[in-house]
Amino acid sequence: MAQQKKKSVKKEALSKAMPGGMITVSAKATDASGIMSVLVHFEGPAGRTFSGGTNNINAETGMFDCPIHIPENAPNGRYKLSNVILQDNCGNVSYPLQQHPMKLEFEVIGGTCDITPPKLKEVKITSVKNPSEAII
Numbered sequence: 001m002a003q004q005k006k007k008s009v010k011k012e013a014l015s016k017a018m019p020g021g022m023i024t025v026s027a028k029a030t031d032a033s034g035i036m037s038v039l040v041h042f043e044g045p046a047g048r049t050f051s052g053g054t055n056n057i058n059a060e061t062g063m064f065d066c067p068i069h070i071p072e073n074a075p076n077g078r079y080k081l082s083n084v085i086l087q088d089n090c091g092n093v094s095y096p097l098q099q100h101p102m103k104l105e106f107e108v109i110g111g112t113c114d115i116t117p118p119k120l121k122e123v124k125i126t127s128v129k130n131p132s133e134a135i136i
Contacts, residue, residue, distance in 0.1 A: 044079035
């Protein structure tokens with residue numbers, strides 16, 4: 001019996017960024033009145049978010065390039081596209097991901113900040129003054 005070859009699915013490499021670095025998200029958008037702005041939002045570990053936007057179109061590619069600065073204290077992990085906001089020159093706004101969800105993500109690597117919130121170890125009262133001892 002001949003063995004069947006498994007089909008391989010080629011996955012696009014996950015973009016990687018380092019704290020203090022920058023990524024650029026490019027988007028193509030059209031409208032009869034023209035596009036005023038494109039904003040993109042990413043959400044990552046522990047609800048951390050990054051956003052970027054532009055109102056300039058790249059003449060060579062015809063796309064809006066949105067630079068996003070990665071903060072120095074960004075924790076490691078995957079950041080997924082959570083929202084895109086488009087505004088045209090007449091003030092109309094659309095949220096295209098609501099109708100057409102898409103998967104776009106990048107990963108922050110090399111960070112030293114954790115995503116664990118601080119824990120309270122102890123709380124106590126160290127001094128009590130009676131009203132008669134108060135300084136007026």
